[in-house]
Each structure stands twice: as structure tokens, then as C-alpha cells.
Amino acid sequence: MTEQIRRVLVRSLDDITLEEVSAPVPGDDELLVRTTVVGVCGSDTHAAAGHHPFIDLPYRPGHEAVGVVAGAGKGAEDFAPGDRVIIEPNLYCGRCPQCRSGRYNICQELKVFGCQTPGAMTDLFTIPADRVHRVPEGMTDIEAALVEPLATPVHAVAKAGDLTGRTVAVLGAGPIGLLVLAAARHAGAAKIAVTDLLPGKRDRALRLGADAALPADATDLVEQAHTALGGPVDVVFDCVAREQSMAQATDLVAKGGTIIVVGVGAGGTTPVRLDLVQDREIRIEGTLMYTGDDYRTAMSLIASGAVDTAEIVTATYPLEDAAKAFAASVDPEQVKVLVTVDAP
Numbered sequence: 402m403t404e405q406i407r408r409v410l411v412r413s414l415d416d417i418t419l420e421e422v423s424a425p426v427p428g429d430d431e432l433l434v435r436t437t438v439v440g441v442c443g444s445d446t447h448a449a450a451g452h453h454p455f456i457d458l459p460y461r462p463g464h465e466a467v468g469v470v471a472g473a474g475k476g477a478e479d480f481a482p483g484d485r486v487i488i489e490p491n492l493y494c495g496r497c498p499q500c501r502s503g504r505y506n507i508c509q510e511l512k513v514f515g516c517q518t519p520g521a522m523t524d525l526f527t528i529p530a531d532r533v534h535r536v537p538e539g540m541t542d543i544e545a546a547l548v549e550p551l552a553t554p555v556h557a558v559a560k561a562g563d564l565t566g567r568t569v570a571v572l573g574a575g576p577i578g579l580l581v582l583a584a585a586r587h588a589g590a591a592k593i594a595v596t597d598l599l600p601g602k603r604d605r606a607l608r609l610g611a612d613a614a615l616p617a618d619a620t621d622l623v624e625q626a627h628t629a630l631g632g633p634v635d636v637v638f639d640c641v642a643r644e645q646s647m648a649q650a651t652d653l654v655a656k657g658g659t660i661i662v663v664g665v666g667a668g669g670t671t672p673v674r675l676d677l678v679q680d681r682e683i684r685i686e687g688t689l690m691y692t693g694d695d696y697r698t699a700m701s702l703i704a705s706g707a708v709d710t711a712e713i714v715t716a717t718y719p720l721e722d723a724a725k726a727f728a729a730s731v732d733p734e735q736v737k738v739l740v741t742v743d744a745p
């Protein structure tokens with residue numbers, strides 16, 4: 402009889418259960434991985450609420466995963482049972498122009514493991530061996546679980562160009578905003594202001610090294626930010642991606658400056674001040690996920706202690722309490738919520 406495993410099934414925010422399914426078997430070039438830690442992402446809670454433009458319900462989540470290799474298919478023998486790994490969840494075609502130019506994060510046929518395919522919020526899963534990275538010696542599973550969430554900010558920061566000596570505003574102090582702060586600091590930004598509606602999140606941004614943390618709903622936010630940063634801002638990272646944050650971004654940014662859209666928009670149309678974009682030569686650029694280079698940079702950042710894990714991971718729940726993990730993750734006071742999986 403094949404082993405039965407538990408797997409999280411999300412039908413809605415109020416209907417998150419464990420299904421029992423047969424353990425998967427690794428095919429050629431695939432690994433069988435036993436999950437140890439898996440993060441709940443903002444995209445997971447958006448999807449559960451039915452708000453994510455690219456994730457359909459029901460779905461089986463888990464794209465921020467750490468685990469231990471439990472088996473290998475033919476061609477995946479570079480890995481041995483017991484190897485600790487993190488997954489890089491972008492599943493790409495390798496043939497389209499974007500893939501061939503190395504930008505497989507925007508593959509024309511991109512699927513994200515745990516978003517458009519069953520994910521790692523389960524006991525055991527299979528994944529192509531080229532989509533995993535070994536966890537460096539000395540890195541805990543909890544730290545390793547932050548590599549994926551940090552890789553997106555690392556990619557976004559790389560898009561902005563050389564940040565050395567430049568001023569930065571980060572709109573939104575959720576997990577992505579706080580990790581953009583860490584990545585921008587590491588990339589050499591001179592001064593960084595973070596905005597958020599919640600005082601608790603602003604305090605956390607200050608503890609994580611922001612030079613200023615400003616109330617996102619202040620009527621004089623732009624003046625406050627310009628005062629804190631010494632003038633209009635070289636680069637704005639919009640981790641909120643709503644009409645109000647884009648309006649703030651275009652008012653905050655310097656002439657010739659850059660706005661990087663990091664947050665997932667609501668879907669539909671978002672008004673943008675094109676007159677300012679044109680007149681001030683503002684560059685607006687989107688950013689999606691990451692590639693292997695960003696992953697390796699994120700891993701070395703975590704290994705170097707550049708991210709205060711205790712400030713980012715605010716709650717952990719066992720797999721059987723995945724519903725509670727999602728509920729906690731919706732609480733705006735939480736930053737990163739993790740699910741831990743113990744081998745049965």
C-alpha cells in the first residue's frame with residue numbers, strides 16, 4: 402500500500418483543510434522532498450480570499466519551502482536522501498525568448514509551484530531537481546525559509562540599478578517591504594524611508610534599520626519623506642501597488658528617478674499621473690519573482706546575518722493548524738507566518 406500523506410487544500414480563507422492523498426513518486430529528473438518549513442505568503446492569503454489575479458481556487462499552497470530530500474528519480478542522483486534543500490518555485494519552459502535571455506522569471510508559460518501546481522504545504526512533494534538549492538551549512542530551516550521571500554526584494558533592488566549613495570522610499574512595511582529595506586541597505590542605499598499605516602510596522606522598520614518610518618496616510622507624507630531623505634527620492638519601491646501608493650510614488654520620486662512596482666496590483670486599471678511620468682522622465686518598472694542569481698544573493702544575505710530573522714518571523718504553526726496560520730497571516734500586525742511539518 403502506498404504511503405498516505407497530508408496536504409493543505411485551500412477553498413477559501415474560511416475553508417482550509419488537510420486532504421489525504423497518496424505519496425507522490427519522483428519521475429525522471431525529479432526529487433522527492435519531505436517538507437520541514439513552509440511560509441505563508443501575501444499571495445497565499447490574497448489567493449485564499451479570491452483576490453489573486455493569477456491563482457484560481459481551490460489550490461494547494463506552499464512555494465516558500467524548505468525540506469529534506471527523501472528520494473530521487475533517474476537523472477536526479479546529484480542529490481542524496483538527507484540533503485537539506487530550498488525550492489526555487491518558478492517552473493519555466495526554457496524555450497521562449499524570455500527564458501533564452503535568462504529572464505525565466507517572466508517565462509511566457511511560467512507556472513509557480515504551489516500557486517498554479519500543488520505546492521509544499523504537505524508532508525511530501527516532488528519537484529524538478531533543477532528547481533532546488535542546497536541549504537548552506539549552519540543555516541537553520543527557519544532562516545532558509547526566508548530565502549524565497551528575500552529573493553523577490555533582491556531582484557527588485559537589482560532592477561533599480563546601482564543604489565550606492567542613493568535615497569530610497571519603501572511604500573508598505575509588510576514582509577516584502579521590510580525585506581526590500583534589508584536588500585536596499587545591503588545594496589548601498591544612503592538613506593531609506595519606509596511608510597506604513599500601522600505604528601507597529603513602522604517601529605519594526607526602524608528596528609530593522611530604516612532611517613525614517615512615516616505614516617502612509619499622513620496628508621503631508623511627501624514633505625515628511627523629503628525632509629527625512631534630504632529631498633526628492635531617487636528610487637521608490639511600491640510594495641502596496643494601489644492607486645494611493647502609486648500617487649505617492651510619483652509625488653515622492655525625483656526628476657529622472659525610478660519607481661519599482663513590487664506589490665501585486667489588484668487587477669483591473671490603476672490610475673497613474675502620466676503627465677508627471679512624462680514631464681519628469683520618471684521610470685516605472687515592474688518586477689516579478691527572481692532567478693537563480695537573486696536566490697544565491699538572498700542566501701548569502703541570510704547567511705551573513707543581514708536580516709534579523711526574529712523581526713521577520715512572527716509566528717509558526719504546525720501543518721495541522723494551517724488554517725490558523727492563514728488566519729494569522731491576514732492579521733496586519735504579523736510579518737511572516739511559517740508552517741512547520743514534523744515527520745509523522
Ligand SMILES: [Zn+2]
Binds near residue numbers: 442444
Ligand atoms: Zn511568495
Ligand SMILES: [Zn+2]
Binds near residue numbers: 494495496498500501
Ligand atoms: Zn519560457
